[in-house]
Amino acid sequence: MAAVLLIESAMKFAIAVFSAAHAPSSRRALLFAQAALAGGHEIVRLFFYQDGVYNASDAVVTPQDETDLPKQWRTFITEQNLDGVVCIAAALRRGVLNTEEAGRYQRDAVAVSAPWELSGLGQLHDAVQDADRLICFGGA
């Protein structure tokens, strides 16, 4: 009975991150995502939009005495086997490219690799259709 109740109360979350890795709101997004899973809920997709694409950049070097958020995202997404999608248009204009896009536009710098995936804004829309709640993190 308890197991049935647990399943019934489990919710699906879509989480959108709009701020860069060094913004406090990006850290809040990760802590919320971790708490959601800890509470027995599901994360349909993590979508990184606008400056949020910097969370997926392997090129970010965090000072040693600060929280390395890109690394924490990578670990979290990998360990939990989550769908971490980076908006491709936002990523291109910020120079956050994966191997495929770097090749397409003849650029040397590759900053995004698995588990991250570059894809379109439609992936956010799709996630929202599937999820019970969309939670956005950004700004300050």
Added chain:
Amino acid sequence: MSTLHVLSHSPFGDERLTSCLRLLGTADALLLCGDAAYALQPGTAPFNALENRQVKLFVLAEDAQARALQVPDWAEAIDYAAFVELSIHHDKVNTWL
């Protein structure tokens, strides 16, 4: 239909809190995080506005603590687990980005 409004900007830098209070429905709640927690600074206009309005008010405990803000008895300090539950309790979550 209820909405959880999430604010993270300082109420002393822009009009987000003012706009939010104007839109806030009777079933809605407000969560202060980050610099928005400064609205709990006693004796200030945002503090008085929140106290007079008697909104359902929450604040992330770590953000209030990091800013040495006392949480008044008409607000509730919560952790991330409670933030998740709060987002489920309301039909929608609107973040004032």
